[in-house]
Amino acid sequence: MRSHTVTFLKGAAVKIKFTKKSVNELKCTSTYGREFVRDTECRGLCVEVRSSGGKTYYLTYRDARGHQRSHKLANAADITPQQARVLCNRARAKIVMGTDIAEERAKLRAAPTVLEFFNTSYLPYIKSYKRSWETDVSVFHNHILPVIGSVFIDAVTAERVGTVMRAVQSKLSAATCNKVLIMMRYMFNLAIRWRTAGIVANPTAEHRLHKLSNHRERFLSAAETQQLIAAVNNSPNRMLRYIIPFLLLTGARKREVLDARWCDIDTARSFWRIPITKSGRERHVPLSAAAAELLQSVPRRRNCEWIFANPQTLKPYVSIFISWNTARTAAGLSDVRMHDLRHSFASFLVNAGCSLYEVQKILGHASVVMTQRYSHLSQDSLLRAASHAGAVVMTQAQA
Incomplete structure (x- = not known):
């Protein structure tokens, strides 16, 4: 040949x-x-x-x-x-x-793989500003990594994103599925912003968030508040008797209260300084006489800067869910979430005649739009308002 x-x-x-x-x-x-x-x-x-x-x-x-x-x-x-x-x-x-x-x-x-991009670019960035970055790590490792972690970032298509979403939809709530999609969308947007090799379009763009109908109104009545306070006073966790009332008296977020420090309390001007908030800005929470009195009753421990420290570690609690769940169940309020205490505080303010602007500032919302969901009026308040309107109408009709 x-x-x-x-x-x-x-x-x-x-x-x-x-x-x-x-x-x-x-x-x-x-x-x-x-x-x-x-x-x-x-x-x-x-x-x-x-x-x-x-x-x-x-x-x-x-x-x-x-x-x-x-x-x-x-x-x-x-x-x-x-x-x-x-x-x-x-x-x-x-x-x-x-x-x-x-x-x-x-x-x-x-072009890096999705895992390489997460470890070398995304994670260091969110650690620099996001207090809840550990949640992103959990979401990534539990739901994203198993499906597309080894895929090169430029090879992630809308179909592959769909594979991730179908996997989480089969076992998670709509709200949690949204968290996974939101995180992926943000991660790819950052990759585009940083001109990561190979990626020019966001593969999550075609996917839509689930519409949620879980914005329920749950506010404590005066009687329920008393039931809850009685239950936490009987809790084996002795710090719960201070933490839960302080949440109700300030409308602060759970993590803000658990991380509160004595040095941030200004007794002379009656406010509590929260250095880092969810919105990323410092804010001052006014302290009522009841809140100030509660703080005076909290036991102080030598060389401990935290107000509501775990007595065993002298550090902020990582979680108080078990003791909280026991107390709310004992009070017959198993449907009440800890964040509902913040809702209830806002409701107390509105029912007392505070404006939405005032509620917005106290809660630390960046926009009054977020405050709208807290502008709840109790049925008694609505009835009084309706009765007042009826009286005005009838007076005019009889004139």
Whole structure:
């Protein structure tokens, strides 16, 4: 069987018609260890023949500056000459349209996997400002990593995002599914903002959040408040008798109260300074006489800066759910969430005649829109308002 033995000479490359047979028979005799031969049927297509016996298809072309360039297409053992021509023509079309295929390939090689991007870029960034960054770590490792963690970030498609969402929808609530999607959307938006190699569009864009109907109104009545206070006073967790009333008296968030420090209490001006809030800004919470009196009753411990510290560790509680759950159940209020104490505080303010603007400032909302859900009026207040309106109407009608 006759072999094609060729040597690549600068400016005078040998050309043959590529077929399976002709390419298979090519052999290298050059002392440089490799030779090139061009295809007569496809412009720019050539094959590198190595002394080891390996062969690789390339596209040779000139870039926008007139420099000779080469672009690797595929191993000759993996595709046919006709398939090599298809790849060559596609690459040439990109060049004609102005795409730098060398840069494109470099970007592909530089693209990180989703896990690499999370560890090296996303996580360090959110740690710098987000107090709840550990929640993101949990969401990622439990729901995102198992499905697309090993996928290169530029290869994550809307379909792959759909695979993640179908997996979580089968076992999680709509609200939790939304958290997963929101986190993925934010992560890919950051990748685009930071010009991460290979990614130009957000693959979560086609997916929509679930519509939630869980914005329930649950506010404690005066009687329920007394029941709850009695229950926490009987709790084995002796600090619960201070924590729960303080939540009700300030409308603060649970984590804000658990992390409260003595140095942030200004008794002279009757306010509590919260240095870092959910909105990322410092705010001052006014302390009523009842709140100030409660603080005076909290036992102080030497060398402990935390107001509601765990007596065992002298550090803030990581969680008080077990003792809270026991107390609310004993009070017959198992449907009351700890965040409902914040709702109730806002309700007390509105029913006492405070404006939404005042409630907004006390709660620390960035926008009054968020305060709207707290503008609840009790049925007694609504009845009084309706009765007042009725009296005015009847007075006018009888005049």
